[in-house]
Every structure is written in C-alpha cells, then in structure tokens.
Amino acid sequence: IVLTQSPGTLSLSPGERATLSCRASQSVSSSYLAWYQQKPGQAPRLFIHGASSRATGIPDRFSGSGSGTDFTLTISTLEPEDFAVYYCQQYGTSRPTFGQGTKLEIK
Amino acid sequence: EVQLVESGGGLVQPGGSLRLSCAASGFAFDTFAMSWVRQAPGRGLEWVSVISGSGDSTYYADSVKGRFTISRDSSKNTLYLQVTSLRAEDTAVYYCAREPAYCGRGCYSLSDYWGQGTLVTVSS
Numbered sequence: 001i002v003l004t005q006s007p008g009t010l011s012l013s014p015g016e017r018a019t020l021s022c023r024a025s026q027s028v029s030s031s032y033l034a035w036y037q038q039k040p041g042q043a044p045r046l047f048i049h050g051a052s053s054r055a056t057g058i059p060d061r062f063s064g065s066g067s068g069t070d071f072t073l074t075i076s077t078l079e080p081e082d083f084a085v086y087y088c089q090q091y092g093t094s095r096p097t098f099g100q101g102t103k104l105e106i107k
Numbered sequence: 108e109v110q111l112v113e114s115g116g117g118l119v120q121p122g123g124s125l126r127l128s129c130a131a132s133g134f135a136f137d138t139f140a141m142s143w144v145r146q147a148p149g150r151g152l153e154w155v156s157v158i159s160g161s162g163d164s165t166y167y168a169d170s171v172k173g174r175f176t177i178s179r180d181s182s183k184n185t186l187y188l189q190v191t192s193l194r195a196e197d198t199a200v201y202y203c204a205r206e207p208a209y210c211g212r213g214c215y216s217l218s219d220y221w222g223q224g225t226l227v228t229v230s231s
Contacts, residue, residue, distance in 0.1 A: 049217055091215050
C-alpha cells in the first residue's frame with residue numbers, strides 16, 4: 001500500500017489550525033493507520049493509532065480521522081512545539097508502509 | 108521505564124556485513140513483537156522487518172529480503188538485525204521499535220517506543 005501525504009510542506013503560525021492529509025493507494029484494513037511526529041535528531045513518536053485514537057500523553061489538540069483510503073491529522077491550535085515532520089503509517093498488512101512525510105514549519 | 112538502546116552500526120564497505128543489536132528493558136520483552144525501521148539521511152521512514160514476541164514469525168521489506176535477518180534472544184532481552192550484502196542505499200539510521208500490546212491480530216509494526224537509532228554507513 002502506497003501512502004501519499006499532502007502537502008509536502010505546510011507553513012503556518014502558532015495559534016492556527018493545521019490539516020495534514022494521508023491518502024492510501026488501497027483501503028487500509030481495520031483503519032490501521034497511525035501518525036508519528038519526528039523532530040530533528042530524534043526518533044519518531046507515536047501520536048495517533050487506529051486512525052483516531054491518541055497515544056498516551058498526546059494532547060487533545062491533536063485529532064485523527066478518516067477511513068478506507070483517506071485520513072487526516074488535525075491540530076486545532078498550533079503550539080510552538082508542534083512544528084516538526086509528521087508521517088502516516090499503515091500497519092494492517094505484513095508489509096507496513098510509511099508516507100513520505102509532511103513538514104510543518106513556522107510561517 | 109521502557110528503554111531501547113541500539114548498537115552495532117558503523118562504516119562498512121559495499122558487500123559487507125554487520126549485526127545490529129537493540130537492548131530492551133523496562134517491559135516483558137518476550138511478550139512484545141519488535142521491529143526495525145530505517146531512515147536514510149534527509150529522507151523519510153522505511154519499515155525494514157518485524158518479529159513476533161515468540162520469534163516464530165518474521166516479515167521483511169522486499170528491499171532487504173534475503174539479505175537481512177531479524178532475530179531475538181529473550182534470555183538477553185535483545186533484538187538483532189543481521190545485515191549482509193550491504194549496498195550504498197542501505198545507508199541509514201536504523202531504529203528498533205516496540206509494538207504495543209493493543210496491536211493485535213492483523214496489526215504489524217505499529218510502534219509505541221523507539222530507540223535512538225544506530226547509523227550504518229555503506230561506503231568504500
């Protein structure tokens with residue numbers, strides 16, 4: 001399954017709303033779609049699993065939605081620490097795949 | 108506290124081999140599936156391999172199948188990745204990661220804890 005994330009780069013200001021998209025080349029089984037955040041020099045961190053469930057410790061300004069082939073990560077009000085690269089991942093096949101990433105940068 | 112610490116990376120010539128290790132602590136290692144994910148410099152994440160908690164099921168990305176072998180030693184709480192026939196395109200930071208307990212049947216390589224990574228550089 002190929003995952004295509006858009007946009008490649010998103011330039012926003014703190015306080016704004018961010019909407020990141022992840023589109024799959026075929027339906028993702030059981031909504032096994034996750035979102036990770038990665039900051040420079042750090043390992044990825046799990047933010048969303050099951051398309052819409054927040055991982056432990058993730059603030060509620062982060063929300064995931066979608067099913068089938070179209071998924072969205074929404075950050076309701078951007079905080080300075082939210083600027084990073086976000087990857088989606090499908091994990092419902094024995095060949096999991098990641099999207100190419102969306103860089104969320106400060107405008 | 109869950110901790111994953113990778114080691115074993117380094118500079119290796121094309122065609123060479125390495126064994127990467129991931130020392131796990133803070134959880135019941137033999138009850139969790141574990142994965143390797145890599146990231147080439149300046150690039151995105153690429154899933155490499157996953158092994159079940161018991162070690163009897165393994166899966167590989169097509170790009171490494173036949174060259175890489177994932178294994179685990181529950182007596183040492185350690186995950187391994189034997190990498191052979193290395194190519195320039197295998198140059199990457201290799202992360203080990205743990206699959207959460209709620210990742211059940213049909214769930215592969217969701218990762219809730221990650222190590223800091225070990226860098227493998229393939230160059231002559």
